[in-house]
Amino acid sequence: MARAGLTTDRLVAAAADLADEVGFDHVTLSALARRFGVKDASLYSHVRNLQDLRTRLALLAGGEMIDRIAAAVAGRAGKDALVAFADAYREYALAHPGRYAATQIRIDQDLVADSPALLRTAEITYGMLRAYDLEEPDLTDAVRLLRATFHGYCALEAAGAFGAPRDVQASWDRAIDALHVALEHWPHPVGADRHWA
Template sequence: MPRAGLTADRITAAAADLADEVGFDKVSLSALARQFGVKDASLYSHVRNLQDLRTRIALLAGGEMIDRIAMAVAGRAGKDALAAFADAYREYALEHPGRYAATQIRVDQTVLTDSPALRRTAEITYGMLRAYGLEEPDLTDAVRLLRSTFHGYCALESTGAFGAPRDVRRSWERAVEALHVALENWPGQSLHH
């Protein structure tokens, strides 16, 4: 019988908090069971296994992140929307390192298809990029450019890898400005192979 008070959502939220404290890769069912004062087996009434828990953390974090981004970009377009999107992304990644790491894992496609957070992420991201006049396949290419730039920057910043005396925030702002210029001047179809 499931222990009173334990739910999949409560376990997922605790796991996300633990991920931020100790790192996403260090989250275990045993550590969570200890936190709740139960045996590991008690958690299996609510989550199938560690992979299921990791997927749940990824979906929770993805939802939180896109909520923050959506609030930031609301009513904005073009460069203002891009800067607001980028800043909200970076702030979430730096404030919630474990949750953010969860958003980078590969999740089963059937799970993603049913995810309202993923649909919302696509709508907001593609909506912002359409203001630059982009259509497929350029939209997908632009999403990949933004994601790889944002993720790479945040991953490097979070480990203290930027050693130059230049202010990291100022470099971030310049990177976003450069992305805006790239999006406004996206290469035409004649350059596609």
């Protein structure tokens, strides 16, 4: 009987494609097995269980995404870098909705520590902000704001939540402009121990 030639990597890659086609939470071991012409139970030799598959898919997608972002940001600084980062982020999220959804799942902290992708993401994000000359904790606050906005925007757009006729790409460009403004005029906390001459 001809073997399907399953490996963990092929399984995860196929799961990623499946996710983009039918949505992350319709990625099922049965569907994956069907795709390989194999019984469900056969997958358990290569993947511990469904959660394991999802975790691997998340790590794959996270790595792919940060690679694209890194390439886009390379050699840029300031607003250029911000725009490149944001556009690469959104492009990936829209082109690969299933993979992108995978990156949003909660992952076991032990596995996260092993993954270099997360570290790279932090590096690149903080690097992109260097030009704005922020210091901690403002830096962390700014990173959180950017992550939240990027993610929220892509999630809402992918969910079809932007119904108004206004072009979404144009809105997005303006949102990034606005974030750039916010970063340049980063507010000082009210009641902070800053004294003006």
